[in-house]
Amino acid sequence: MVRLTRGLFLLVPCLVWLTGCAKPHPAPPEAALTGQATLTSGLLTAFNAGDWERLSALYDTDAVLMPASGEILRGGSAIREFWRRFLGQGHCSMRLAVASSSTSGAQGYVGGTFDLEIERPGAETRRDNGQFVIVTRRPADGNWLVVYAIYNSLPPAKN
Numbered sequence: 183m184v185r186l187t188r189g190l191f192l193l194v195p196c197l198v199w200l201t202g203c204a205k206p207h208p209a210p211p212e213a214a215l216t217g218q219a220t221l222t223s224g225l226l227t228a229f230n231a232g233d234w235e236r237l238s239a240l241y242d243t244d245a246v247l248m249p250a251s252g253e254i255l256r257g258g259s260a261i262r263e264f265w266r267r268f269l270g271q272g273h274c275s276m277r278l279a280v281a282s283s284s285t286s287g288a289q290g291y292v293g294g295t296f297d298l299e300i301e302r303p304g305a306e307t308r309r310d311n312g313q314f315v316i317v318t319r320r321p322a323d324g325n326w327l328v329v330y331a332i333y334n335s336l337p338p339a340k341n
Contacts, residue, residue, distance in 0.1 A: 274299070280292055
């Protein structure tokens with residue numbers, strides 16, 4: 183009995199000391215989802231403002247963009263050029279409806295639907311709607327970035 187008590191007397195302080203050395207717990211999922219919501223809002227705000235530079239800055243340097251009916255774009259310069267040309271068509275306005283969002287550590291995704299309008303001077307307003315998935319990553323600085331994005335247009339509704 184004395185031996186067991188003496189062993190516990192030595193073990194408990196060691197366990198207390200070791201737990202103090204443990205790494206801090208990662209941010210709760212709510213914080214990660216808030217970060218993704220901030221990223222999604224930033225993408226939408228930059229898009230609707232026609233600010234292709236700010237929009238492109240929300241993509242990681244090695245990101246991939248797969249636009250509807252287009253070629254796969256890899257890297258920051260290709261993505262910047264795509265958004266410069268796309269947003270240069272006229273006034274673009276988009277609404278997003280997030281259907282699902284999740285994170286695991288420093289990785290995550292956001293998926294949902296979009297409604298798009300492009301108003302071009304002297305031309306009919308172009309409308310499109312579809313689905314999107316954005317894969318995200320949180321680098322060491324803590325700001326979520328797009329690493330992979332795909333969107334697809336839905337076929338027009340049949341009357």
